[in-house]
Amino acid sequence: MERSSGCRCLQCLPKRGLIGHTTSHEFKVDGLDSSTLYRITVKPLNTSGEGKQTEGQVETLPSPAFTFSKTETTSSEFIIHWESGHENDIFVLASEGVELYRGKERSYIWRELKEKQLYKVQLWAENSQGKRTEAKQANGKTTGNTVVAGGGAGGAESVKPIQPVVKEPIETEHNQDSTVKTKANHFSDIERVFNKEKINVLADLGVVKGTTHMLFEPNRPVTRMEFTSMLVRSLKLPLETDVTLGFEDINPSAWYVDLLKTAIKDQVARGFSSREFGPDRVINREQAAKMVNNIIKATPQQESSAYSDSSQIVEWARKDVLGLTEINLVQGYPDGSFRAKQEVTRAEAAEMIYNMLQMK
Numbered sequence: 001m002e003r004s005s006g007c008r009c010l011q012c013l014p015k016r017g018l019i020g021h022t023t024s025h026e027f028k029v030d031g032l033d034s035s036t037l038y039r040i041t042v043k044p045l046n047t048s049g050e051g052k053q054t055e056g057q058v059e060t061l062p063s064p065a066f067t068f069s070k071t072e073t074t075s076s077e078f079i080i081h082w083e084s085g086h087e088n089d090i091f092v093l094a095s096e097g098v099e100l101y102r103g104k105e106r107s108y109i110w111r112e113l114k115e116k117q118l119y120k121v122q123l124w125a126e127n128s129q130g131k132r133t134e135a136k137q138a139n140g141k142t143t144g145n146t147v148v149a150g151g152g153a154g155g156a157e158s159v160k161p162i163q164p165v166v167k168e169p170i171e172t173e174h175n176q177d178s179t180v181k182t183k184a185n186h187f188s189d190i191e192r193v194f195n196k197e198k199i200n201v202l203a204d205l206g207v208v209k210g211t212t213h214m215l216f217e218p219n220r221p222v223t224r225m226e227f228t229s230m231l232v233r234s235l236k237l238p239l240e241t242d243v244t245l246g247f248e249d250i251n252p253s254a255w256y257v258d259l260l261k262t263a264i265k266d267q268v269a270r271g272f273s274s275r276e277f278g279p280d281r282v283i284n285r286e287q288a289a290k291m292v293n294n295i296i297k298a299t300p301q302q303e304s305s306a307y308s309d310s311s312q313i314v315e316w317a318r319k320d321v322l323g324l325t326e327i328n329l330v331q332g333y334p335d336g337s338f339r340a341k342q343e344v345t346r347a348e349a350a351e352m353i354y355n356m357l358q359m360k
Contacts, residue, residue, distance in 0.1 A: 021045075034063035035088040035127035037281075062089045062125035064133040069106075071140050078110040078119050078140040089125040090221065092132070096120075099189060102219040103345065112192070113142050128221075128282055187216035193347050198354040207234045208350050218347035225279035227288060227349050228269045229259045231295065234353050240265040247277040254279070268294055286317040286340035288349065289324050292356055298323030307338040314340065329355055 019029060032038065037059045044051035066084035073079070080093065083106060093101040093108050100121065101108040113119060119142070122135040186203040187210050190196040199216060202208040207230055211217045243261035250260065256279060263269040269291055271277040283291075300322035305311075313321050321338065324330040330352070332338045344352075 032060050033088060034060050034086045035090065035125070036060050037128075059127050059129055061131055062086070062127045062133050064125070066091070066123070066125055066133075066136070068123070068136065068138045071138050073140040073142050075115045075142055075144055076111065076113050078113060078121070078142065079107070080110070080121060080123075080138060080140075081107045082123060084125070086125075088127075090127065091123060091125055093121055093123050094135075095122070099215075099217060099219070102217065103221070104343070115142050115144060117142050128223075128280065186210070188214045190216050190218055190347075193218045195347060195351050195354070199347065199350045202230075202234075202350050202354055205234070207353060208346075216346060218350075219345050221282040221343040222346045222349040223280050224269075224277070224283045224287070225256045225260065226346070227283050227291065227344070228263045229256055230349060230353050231268050231291060232259045232262050232266075234357055235266075235268070235295065237262050237266055237268075245277075246274050247271055248275045250277060250279055270294075282343045283349075284341050284343055285330075285338065286313050286321055288344045288352060289321045289330055290317040292329065292352055293320035293324055296324065296327075296329065296356060296359060298327050298329070300326055307332050308336040309338055309340070312340050313338065327359065329359065 020027060029038075037057055039055065039057045041053050041055050043053040063084065063086045065086070066082055066089070068080065069083045070081040071079065082091070084091070087104070090102060090104060091106075092099060095110075100110060110119070110121070118139060120137060120139050122137050124133050124135040126132045184200075185191060185196060186200050190199055193199065199208060199218070203210075208216070211220075239258045240262045241258050243265045245257075245261060245264065250257065260269070260277070260279070264271075269277075298320075300319055306322055306325050307313075310318070310322075317340070321330065321340070325332070325338075
């Protein structure tokens with residue numbers, strides 16, 4: 001960034017307030033969290049006054065400070081635990097180039113494995129832009145009836161033959177629809193996904209598309225623009241190419257522009273403001289419910305707190321969440337929570353849209 005003539009200092013103004021001054025073209029900000037989007041305002045100053053400020057945003061890199069804390073194996077499972085103090089990092093677990101898990105949890109159970117086989121997994125952290133750390137590896141060998149526990153390096157020792165009890169949160173939205181017929185998978189990475197048949201149906205309809213020719217990446221968080229495009233395609237809306245978009249954070253030549261124009265024109269989606277849509281930001285459960293209810297228009301019959309954490313649902317999406325809950329299009333978790341701020345995966349997005357189409 002060039003300084004104006006006579007400029008003696010620059011102010012860097014994030015949303016939280018002034019963080020410093022500089023007379024150079026660089027400014028270092030310490031104490032930021034990893035994989036976090038920061039909005040920065042830079043304002044030129046000299047003795048005559050202030051110049052026009054410039055705004056920008058940057059996302060910090062993911063942190064490499066994570067470790068495998070525990071690994072366990074049974075005759076058919078490899079149970080992996082890891083630790084990290086950075087809540088915004090997205091963790092990716094893979095084996096031989098195939099992605100097993102993507103998300104912010106700190107454990108994963110790899111099921112339906114063969115007995116007495118050595119399995120290797122790689123774990124790395126990413127931010128929402130896909131920038132990643134170096135991978136770390138853990139090994140585990142399945143056994144007969146013996147549980148084997150080890151550390152992050154894959155070392156192991158035999159213990160008593162007790163089947164470990166591992167609880168996973170199971171969302172009631174994930175129940176398979178018995179009316180969906182089994183057919184060949186469109187993608188190579190959905191065989192073990194809870195709703196693979198629904199994903200296949202939506203792929204047949206052109207509603208969902210792969211991230212590559214063969215991959216769907218079901219566990220990857222879905223972006224706002226990906227979810228918006230799925231909704232537009234599911235409704236078979238004619239593309240609106242003459243709409244003028246006022247958002248300053250979109251690329252006019254991006255693949256999604258006509259889909260976004262259509263979504264705005266038909267009121268399927270809205271921006272955070274007249275200037276910001278956030279196409280690459282990950283969508284959470286309350287935002288997804290809001291978009292779906294822009295189409296369904298479900299109205300709650302009562303304003304009761306359907307969830308233990310209803311107070312955490314943002315006001316502009318609360319009626320949408322409650323309305324969709326009453327018609328069973330969205331549901332909560334067994335502990336009674338909705339988890340409004342939790343990210344939606346691509347598989348969960350497909351689930352919501354498939355179920356939405358059954359109601360139209």
